[in-house]
Amino acid sequence: MFMVTTNDVPGYRVTQVLGEVMGLTVRSMNFGQGFTAGFRAIGGGEIPEYTQVMYESRYEVMNRLWAEATQRGGNAVIAMRFDTGALGSFTEVCAYGTAVVIEPLDGSAPAA
Numbered sequence: 001m002f003m004v005t006t007n008d009v010p011g012y013r014v015t016q017v018l019g020e021v022m023g024l025t026v027r028s029m030n031f032g033q034g035f036t037a038g039f040r041a042i043g044g045g046e047i048p049e050y051t052q053v054m055y056e057s058r059y060e061v062m063n064r065l066w067a068e069a070t071q072r073g074g075n076a077v078i079a080m081r082f083d084t085g086a087l088g089s090f091t092e093v094c095a096y097g098t099a100v101v102i103e104p105l106d107g108s109a110p111a112a
Contacts, residue, residue, distance in 0.1 A: 023064025
């Protein structure tokens with residue numbers, strides 16, 4: 001199955017559009033992580049505690065996006081995007097795109 005940020009997949013044609021799909025998560029850090037991150041912020045530079053939360057969040061929303069596309073019968077997601085926001089002390093991460101069915105242009109092999 002493909003998940004791409006482009007509007008098409010080279011070498012494949014879209015045979016069916018199944019609609020928008022998304023994955024969403026809202027996360028917070030535990031007290032210890034937040035406390036440590038606060039001290040790191042004073043000195044500037046990367047804050048590994050926040051980086052870890054964002055990586056985990058992106059991984060989770062991509063899995064949820066993938067699951068929704070598969071549930072609808074898709075074998076690809078095109079025009080995939082990320083959106084992030086803050087809700088107070090919480091971080092929201094959303095991935096969204098269009099679930100589609102694709103097939104190779106030459107008809108030889110199914111989509112991976």
